[in-house]
Amino acid sequence: MDIKERELEVQIKDPMDDVEKRTLSIIRQMEQEWPEMTKEFKKIQKFGVRTHGRFMTLLVHPNQQTLNRLGIVASRRVGSATRRNRAKRLVRELFRKNKTPLGLDVVVLARREMPDIDLPSLIVDYKSTLNKAAKRCR
Secondary structure, eight states: OOHHHHHHHHHSOOHHHHHHHHHHHHHHHHHHHHHHHHHHHHHHHHHSEEEEOSSEEEEEEEOSSSSOEEEEEOOGGGOSHHHHHHHHHHHHHHHHHSOOOSSEEEEEEEOTTGGGSOHHHHHHHHHHHHHHHHHHHO
């Protein structure tokens, strides 16, 4: 290889370099957000009101914002990854359909039975458990 060929190789830029750089920057941003999320979860676990329902346990804590936030915990006790994902989808649907009083952080801990139960039964359990928790935390 002569000098001109080497200069051409240096000038040609691999398109994957930009993709890798963008991916790394996204990962770094996510890493910066995780500690805050972990702190907030721990704060809710420490100071929040824990209320047990038939199919789930709720941790409710008032936040300083005007919006409601949802956290979901579906541990391996719930079952396989498919069952855990179904439980999380059900919880998101419950939260979406049943608006809570403004300014609450709600963490839902799914129980083993949750993925097997139909949505109307879960709605009844969620509403009653949330009402009990909201009364206790205000």
